[in-house]
Amino acid sequence: MGDFLKDYARKGFLKDLLFNDIVSVRDIWELQKILNIEHLPDAVMVVTIDNYYSDTINKSEIQKQAIRVKVYECLKRCAEELDAMVVNMEENLFAVLFRIEKDRVSEVEYSVNAGAYLKERVERETGISVSAGIGRRYKDIMDLHLSYKEALSACHHKFFLGKSQVIHIDNVLPFSEDLGLYSVEVESQLSVRVLACDEEGAINILRELMGDTLQQKAINPLTMKTRLIEIITTLMRVAVEAGADQENLAVLSGKCVEEILKSDTMTALQSLMQQAIKGVIQEVYQGRKRMNLEVFEKALNYIRDNFKKPITLEEVSDHVHISPYYFSHGFKNFTGMNFIDYVTKLRIDEAKKLLLTTDMSVGDVGKQVGYYDPNYFGRVFKNVVGMPPSKFKVSKKVRLERIFSEG
Amino acid sequence: MVIKSPVGNSISCKGWQQEGLLRLLLNCLDPDIAKAPEELVAYGGRGKVARDIESLKAIVNALMNLENDETLLIQSGKPVGVFRTFEYAPRVIMAGALLVPHWSNWEYFHKLEEKGLTAYGQSTAGSWAYIGTQGILQGTWETFGQVAKRHFGGTLKGRMVLTSGLGEMGSAQPLAIAANGGVAIVADADRTIVKKRLMSSTIDIMADSLEEALKIAKEYITREEPVSIGVCGNAADVYGYFVSHKIIPDVVTDQTPAHDLESYIPSGLSPREAHLLAEEDPERYEKMVMETIRRHVRAMVELKNRGAVVFDYGNNLREQGRRAGIEDAFCFPGFAAEYIRPLFCEGRGPFRWVALSGDPEDIYKTDEVILSIFKGDTRLHDWLNFVERRFMFHGLPARVCWLNYKERSVFGKIINEMVASGKLKAPIAITRDHMDAAAVASPFRETEAMKDGSDAIADWPVLNALLNCSSGATLVGIYQGGGVGIGYSIHSGVTVIADGTEKAQERLDHVLKADPALGVIRYADAGYDMAREIIKDSDFPAKVVN
Structure with a gap:
């Protein structure tokens, strides 16, 4: 097999390992041999480009690709020094499969050091801010996918910590699904402000609400985003009833939902929510004006x-x-x-x-x-x-x- | 400091016989195999490979300097001398944890251990033959295979097996039951353990309730498909539910830590609550434990009376049940007497071999050879198929297969030839667990309820060790207390290094015949017909004298 093909096949093999798609340990060993992989990895870290979505929203697909390739190539180069392997799992998600050298420091310390090293090198050499989430060590190769899942979960904590982070799953508390803060009352308070076209008042409520959440740092970002989308949807319904243009709101809503879901950090989410609420208020105002006509x-x-x-x-x-x-x-x-x-x-x-x-x-x-x-x-x-x-x-x-x- | 066995072809001893033992010793301390390598503990509570770190260093040093006609003596994990013997004599002989019978109990043992005079080697930790959890998996797989053979025509297809305990030992159960085609319902009082086993695919499904588990089990039984279902629940409650709802599983057993009451969780308490109660109010805790064990054993007796195949899986549950007031607790048998004994009668036992090269390919090659020479053995095929798929090597790659008194020497010869011809990258260490036919006297497990009442006769493991020395094994050791604790067992271990030489072949031929043949003689002597028939064979490797 040519080097090019081998490189390609190796990526497929690594992906299969992370998706737990290989059923036999012996098959893994055979593949390892064919693909010249000297040591099997026993832990996984994921690396994402910070604010990728918002920073590339106005860039062409080729430009986006160029950013990804730059990060991938750099990661790959640096990972080789750690005897680790890199594969891209999603548009903005690279998995680094590595092996923990246990004899020097603790597993967590070793992993975090490795993560920090990769992050700093990538940031220095590409000028692109990245964050890493790291999973635990699993001695059985058939369990490596668990480390990957943990790495993903650790990486979600970047949401509260901000960009350029290295987060090990053992160093964060599991997310709670408790959304006590997001009561129905919040919706009605916000609705009143929106109907009164009181932008400042609405944003203050939002700021307070999200400030509380930020302090907790323990709510699953996805759950939080879902709830915020729900709130925005409610506000949009209220706006339509108040005479705002349905078509405009539909466009706004589509854009909001996508951006909220893809928002990378709490700060980004907060500003998105502010924009969304401003947008809704603007539509209410325009609607009123139109109705006045x-x-x-x-x-x-x-x-x-x-x-x-x-x-x-x-x-x-x-x-x-x-x-x-x-x-x-x-x-x-x-x-x-x-x-x-x-x-x-x-x-x-x-x-x-x-x-x-x-x-x-x-x-x-x-x-x-x-x-x-x-x-x-x-x-x-x-x-x-x-x-x-x-x-x-x-x-x-x-x-x-x-x-x-x-x- | 992380200890791992050296791998590859170059050696640091004066011959492969010594090098092989050195690698096995260090392999027992591989962090991916050993339980607490920094304390030299390989497995099984406190099973140590050497008495202390100085002893370990001294052993390594002695092995590296050991001549090809010298023998190193190890006394309870401490090297005590090197003697000029013969080339065919063992390179290492050991005795461990042995006490004069009158003083043979934990209390006295611990006193001596504190003084640094002895060490507990469990079984294969002390004799440097521990290879990780594959042995447990194989033993469990073999046991359920025997259950299938004895009661259900050779397969557990469409059969429901109810068991409990998903700890280190117990977690082999769901894998073994499903691999034998059955439907396993496994209860554990600790939800996090059930979840952990689900994550590592040790169980296939985690049910939210017993009702759900039964519903799933029913579906799979109807389709005759294997599955293992984990459910969080206390064994006493779960088994009681089966009794009260008149659901009779085909097989019932359990691997809760009934042998260690401090780890047994009383009904109604979470593991955390149990732990707290044990510290705050030990008396109340013990009372609750005994009440739970009473209900647990009562339900098993009841399920047996209603037609289930019920057995004790070596965790002393029946004895605890009897203490808790169940008079007929011993109405169901122990697994060793019931299912392992017929295997011992034909000298079939936990044979294993280790690739000293460190290369999995050497083991996969021997897998292929063993499959080709024992073509008709479907059990062997099933086992290798299963273990190759599910089991990853840690440390030196190794394989466990239960082979009988004929098969062991045949296979040993082939392995030695493969080493000689260069088909394998380095020599192979051939060894076994101590829980073999002649190698163990353990009245609560392997030698329970012997036909002639010879349960506690400990001459056999001693003879076994002496015979293996005489036959030219590379390492021989005799120990006490493995599996069931000090005072309750005497057992011996053996290893031969197949280095591809003719001398190694002679060693292998003698040891791999003598070691299991003595086992057959032991069971023939105890009155077992199968063993009696075998010793009459013209090609039986020993002359039977009486």
């Missing part, structure tokens, strides 16, 4: 249809089913002017049209656009246009005639 369009139509009659703010707000106070406030936001000014503008525009195109008297024009007191109409008209209605009618007509005769 519809309400005020309707109000404007009503005003346009009825401005010739006496019309009040209360009447219009009643027509669109919102409070006069909120209507008055929102109306100014929407149109840029207050209700009275808006109605006045409509009325005066209409009056100008009537003055220019009809022979109606100024008094009749006033009545026609909703001013029953001619004096009042005159005052308002002069205020808005800059001259009394009668003067407007004459000067405009003269100007119009001149223009058309010249044309």
Whole structure:
């Protein structure tokens, strides 16, 4: 078998060992011989690139591959010095199968030293931050997969400890599945803040909640992530009910869930959660705004249809089913002017049209656009246009005639 | 300091006979084999390979300087002299833990041990032939094979075996039962132990409850597929459940630490609670233990009365049951008398060989040869198939096979020829456990309920040792107390190094015939028909005088 093929076959063999897919000890020995593996490993460490997902989210697949290959090649080179072997198990997961030299120090100490050595070398030579989780020693090769599982489990503790860690399974407490902190109450408190578009309040609740968890360091990150996804999902449902755009939320939710699941450390998760909550609040806000559009369009139509009659703010707000106070406030936001000014503008525009195109008297024009007191109409008209209605009618007509005769 | 046997072809002694013994000695202290190598303990409680570290160093030194016609004497793990003898004489002879019978008890022994005058060598620790847990596995496998042969036409297929105890010895049970085709339900009071055995695939399934275990067992029995099911529960409660629900397993035994009441967990307590109670209120603890043992043995007696095949697996359970008030505790037999004795009658016993090269290939090659020369032996095929699949070598690779008085010398010759022709990378050490036909007198186990009442006659192991010396073994030792403790057994060990020379062949031919043949004579003398028939054979290797 050529070296290239042998290298390839060796990786397959190591993977099979870690997945416990070889059924016979004798087969293992035969393979070991064929593949020139001098010593069988008795412990496993896993190495992951810190924040791989978030750091590569905007990188091409080739770029991602290049990062992985860089780490793999370096790991392999350094592992050889320790008589260890490396195989990639997942996109961002390398297993280092090694043998514990028992005669010098304790098993744990030896393993942690080996892990620290590999980590430092990789970080120094590639500039990429990595963490290692280490399993126990198993003298039976058929039990090596247990060491691998332990290494994975140890590596999950990086979540609380932060990046660039070397974690031995014997040095961490097993994760608890207890999620007492994540009560239903948290959801309702957060919902209130989201509905009020109170970003600061919502983030404070979140910070407090996750700060407590961080101190415990003993909750299974996966369980925690699942619960946080649940909370985000609830908040999104609340947002939809409050008028946020379902499609936008679906996109946000998909992105959130994926990123939360792949988040590497508690800090990263915390910032993801903040972003997610900000996103939801943003959607609620936009939704509100959109809903306002519809309400005020309707109000404007009503005003346009009825401005010739006496019309009040209360009447219009009643027509669109919102409070006069909120209507008055929102109306100014929407149109840029207050209700009275808006109605006045409509009325005066209409009056100008009537003055220019009809022979109606100024008094009749006033009545026609909703001013029953001619004096009042005159005052308002002069205020808005800059001259009394009668003067407007004459000067405009003269100007119009001149223009058309010249044309 | 980590001690491991040297491997490969170059030697540091004056011949392979000495080198072989040196490697066996150091191999017993390999951290992957020995229980507490730093205290020189190989296995079995306190079974030591040498009395102390100075003795160990002195032994190693003596072996390295030992001439080919000299003999080194070891007294309870301490080297005491080198004598000019003959080339064919043993290179090492030993006596260990022997006391004048009147003073032969633990209390007195410990006093002498404290003074540094003696050491407990168990069996193969003292005679440097311990090879790890393969021997336990083979013994258990052979026992359940005999149960199958005697009661169920040679297989445990579709049979339910109820047992308990998943400790060091007991954990061989689920493997052996399933390997013999049966369905095992194994209870242990310690959940973490059950879980541990599950993780290492010693048991196939961990059931959450006895009801679930029974449900699974039923499925597998219907399909006649083998499986081992571990369940957390106290043996007394579990066996009691079978009785009260009228479920009668085909076979019932147990390997709880009934011989060591301090380790036996009373019903209703977790291992931790039991430990605390034993310290705080030993009297109450013992009372609870005895009550549990009473229910435990009562249930086994009841299951026997209802038709199950029930036997004691050498942990003194019946005696404890009797002490707890079960009058008919001895109504079921011990495993040795019931299932091992027929094997001893034909000189079949725990034969083993060790590759001094350190290379597993040497053992795999001998596996292939043994399969080809004993083609018709399906048990042997099954065993090798099973052990090659499941068992990883630690230290020097070794193999255990129960061979009879004819097979041992045939195979020994072939091994020596393979060494001579270079098919094997280095010589092979051929040895055995002390629990062999002529090699042991142990009235609570191997020689329990002998037909002629010769249970406590200890002449046989002494004769066995003297005969092996006369036959040219490389190492011979005689010990007491192995397996059952000081005062209860006398036994001998033997090793021959097959170094490929003609002289080694002569040694092998004599020892591998004489050693098991004396066993057959011992059982013929005790009145066992099978043994009596064998000694009449024209090719029986000894002249029977009476």
